[in-house]
Amino acid sequence: MKRCDWCSTDTDYQDYHDNVWGRPVSDSRDLFAKLCLDGQQAGLSWLTILRKQDNYYQAYDNFDPTIICNYNDEKIEQLLQDAGIVRNKLKIQSIIKNAKGYLAIEDEFGSFSKYIWSFVEYHPIINSWPSIGDVPVTSPESDAMSKDLKKRGFSFVGSTICYAFMQAVGMVQDHLIDCISYEECLQESKNFFLLSK
DSSP: OOOOGGTTOHHHHHHHHHTTTOOOOOOOOHHHHHHHHHHTTTTSOOOHHHHHHHHHHHTEEEEEGGHHHHHOOOHHHHHHOOTTTTOOHHEEEEEEHHHHHHHHHHHHSHHHHHHHHHHGGGGGGEEESGGGSOOOSHHHHHHHHHHOOOHHTOOOOOOOHHHHHHHHHSEEEOTTTOOOOOOOHHHHHOOOOOTTT
């Protein structure tokens, strides 16, 4: 079976590729968690974070922003001792900052999902790439998202991270045209439109 080249032969990667990557996500909390996890990937492989994903949900109170935004120095120190996550103080602090930014966006826009999906006008961008070399690592939309998130206090949200996030949550359909998941994700993308806008 032909898959996108990036997922290699690793079974964790293949499961993620086949069942998660590129499928539109509309839940605000899920989008927040994914954005934070993508930020944790900076300087590492996504597989490293993928294998620690369950540990992250446990360590960060299921990515509940209302809890995370109140983390204190004691909690940060506890996280720095947690071998189940990436123990980088800047990355830990980024999730706390992002939680505060999330809550402010919810107040302003009504939902984080509505805000995030506005960068693609509430409907996935559908691409048809023949090879992995054709797939970009940033886009005008990821540039705009990165710039605005940073303005709102988020960190570890550069344009490359934002584009990877957009690919993962189905805002951009980037499965290769000969990939086993292309047609299924294509239909999901065509049928998706964020109704809460």
